[in-house]
Amino acid sequence: MLTAVFWVLAVVAVAAGIAVFTVDSMARATVALAVSFVAVGTALLLIDAGYLGVITILMMLMEMGIMAVFMIMYMMNPGGLMPMSMLHNKRGALAISIGAFVLLAAGALLTPWPQRRGEPPSDVTRALGEAVMGSKMLVMMSVSAVLFATMVSALVLATGRGRYDGDEAPAAEDAGGGA
Amino acid sequence: MNLQMFLLLAAALFAVGLFGALSQQAVVMVMMGLELMINALVVAGAAFWYFLTPQAPDGQVFVLVVLAAMTVEMAMGFAVTTLLFRAKDADMTDMAAELRG
Structure with missing residues (x-):
């Protein structure tokens, strides 16, 4: 059950992260980033990190609220009046980031992680x-x-x-x- | 749930953030990419704490420091962006290339 919840949260977090760079409005991108942070904060709640999860959600919601103001100030395509690509060197960036993901994922899956030492404290x-x-x-x-x-x-x-x-x-x- | 699942999530978030930081033209969107990459560090730090050494508080303290770093990054990033914009009307990375070697 918890595992299913975790996978849902993980998919939401990554999908919102991808949405940050695919939506065509920088204000929407800020909201997508906030969704990603909330999903990550909720995932932290699953592993007993109550304080860290809550503080991540609260801090990041406030931060995105402030960030939205700046995003609108520096918006590249205000009101859809100046349609333009916000990207440069898309292919190179895609190759590098996919490479980084493969490398990190291989490290995460292939490393013989040590056994868990001790139990979390009661509080x-x-x-x-x-x-x-x-x-x-x-x-x-x-x-x-x-x-x-x-x-x-x-x-x-x-x-x-x-x-x-x-x-x-x-x-x-x-x-x-x-x- | 296990450590590998959380690390996979962290790797995916990091890769998406890296793509954004490398490919976006607007300076503020590059900062969004950096924020996503730091977000991945939060996930990985908390997972290492819970799945490897839950008894020691070091992992939790690390996540607190990462959250503080995220705040500092955003504040300084917007300050530098504002300064760049005031000084030379630049809001895109390609317009601020003085330091190109």
Whole structure:
């Protein structure tokens, strides 16, 4: 039963992924990507990764909501007024990606994976929380620093007036002192 | 369900994302391809955790880091796209070829 559910979710995830690059509207592509993420998040729920599955679904739905705005901003064929191919070098890309799939699938099927060690803890989410606040705290501290740096640098890059408010960059000797 | 099935799903998602990242002309669509490839990493990471070492939390923490990387990729990608568009009206990969060697 669970296996059947998994295969349905897998087919939905991959089909939605293919739809991302075959629909002719970039807004629809965003929705297709969201469907793919929801299917993957639900598949994670099947293997007891409750927290990870839910956070994948919630985060990716929000992310696709934001992404849709940008997609519409940069849409190549708004309202179907400028029909054009969104692809270049389709044959080469197809060959490379099919090759990558065959290679990865062969690796997945032919590798003698080790036996499962241990059983999942009774409360998986609690174990994750304790790891994040204990033995793996350094990982999460680094991630938070990276996220903060991302916010700052994304704003600096995207803002219209730029780093120097439209003026020329100051000379090197008085540029010290940071922001 | 077993590890191989999840890895097959991850391989398929990765290959589809790779196709998109290589073939799309719009910079933002290339980012969609990258997102799909990272999506595959989420599947593979969670499967390795559950089917090989469910007792250790490392696999789950890895998936959290991958999710964070996905967010960072999207934020920085849109920032760079916006900068490119402001600087030279370029929204396609072929229009931003200054770094071609």
